[in-house]
Amino acid sequence: MRKSSKARGPGRPSSVASLQARERLVSAAAEHFSRNGFAATSLRAIAREADVTPAMVAYYFQDKEGLLQAVLEAGLDLLVQAIRQALAEPCEGALLERFIGAYLGVINAHAWLPRILIQEVIARDSPLRQVFARRFAAEMLPLVPPALGRAIAAGELRTDLDPRLTVMSLVGMCVLPYIAEPVLGPLLGYRIDPEFGAQFTAHTVALACHGLEGER
Amino acid sequence: MRKSSKARGPGRPSSVASLQARERLVSAAAEHFSRNGFAATSLRAIAREADVTPAMVAYYFQDKEGLLQAVLEAGLDLLVQAIRQALAEPCEGALLERFIGAYLGVINAHAWLPRILIQEVIARDSPLRQVFARRFAAEMLPLVPPALGRAIAAGELRTDLDPRLTVMSLVGMCVLPYIAEPVLGPLLGYRIDPEFGAQFTAHTVALACHGLEGER
């Protein structure tokens, strides 16, 4: 619980710590949207946490959708940058390890990100779907499936694989513990922290490379 | 678009097709909640699709949460029954194939189910979280991790596996294409139908059993 600053009259505030209001709004919104969902979160709640007036949302972001868009863009930046870096490394081999490591690295540090993406992705009629779909199609699709395709052609991966199905399998097996943590965390007894991230990354790389069956 | 029946005056309606109003409400609600999210769906929209008055929601389900609970319970019934049947079969071996086949069989026919579960699971403060968590803890947890644990102990699966992480990996890799279909379907070029279900099941079983790497 953040204590609201004692006296905040009208008029232009002192310049110290002023331009951070926008950033506080974005981070409070990421927190609330990812926990409660976009529609169920009120701007009043976000503004309260950011120690700011609800009118500031219109001031900075036009409207509630604009605030969500700012959150989404920030998250996509994180994701695209990490994946691009992981796949662009010149070294051969270990493609699965690099991809899984990069992806889990980002979402282990920012669990709000996959939660917001999934919600946004589920909502059929949101105009922001276009924004996401366009950025995803432009920045991720030319990167990941072709990299998998090359690894398949090179025999690093099984030659009977469908790259598109494989991308979805990898993302799905990485993301579920982070999306479901609010329910499954208490039930299965885990918390999202660096230790869990390391353990789950090792588990996932082994599963993706060799599968689950024993007696190899 | 369902055409509303022409004349529907007040008073007790003719008994034909009358008790189905409740079922129509549940199925319309499953459709809307899974597509637009719980908070973003209005009871008026659901009632319109079910060709029924919004007041009927209160009549049958007490309130909006009660309607969601009815949808959730119906979905959990489907899921629990399929998993229980798959794991209870007396035959040995092929545990992964049976689990994945049962799970994908249900969600390929009812894609609304994982979407609603994920949304409900993400929302931190929903009272229905308790309902889901209790049923899940009571009916699924005693079933799946122990079955995996037995397979690990028997050497059917790798002996270094953590059953809890393994459950999450399996569910995640199965569920993602269904959750993300509204966005990824058009981008990757797939639709959810029996053909996709069969193809994705084969792909997922192979991945879970043997992994992705080539040159075996």
Add this chain to the structure above:
DNA sequence: TGTACATCAGTGAACGCGCGTTCACTGATGTAC
């Protein structure tokens, strides 16, 4: 068999609340002279 009536599935108009959004205003800051 005919009739009076209790039942209860369902109506539809209205309610109040909380939401996103608007807008006339404020006053410290930075600048021009």
Add this chain to the structure above:
DNA sequence: TGTACATCAGTGAACGCGCGTTCACTGATGTAC
């Protein structure tokens, strides 16, 4: 250097809308006599 003023980050009260929910009623059905 001192002063007048344009700028603009931010306020806060108010607006209207659409939501979930309520409730006094309705009238076909099934039943008792």
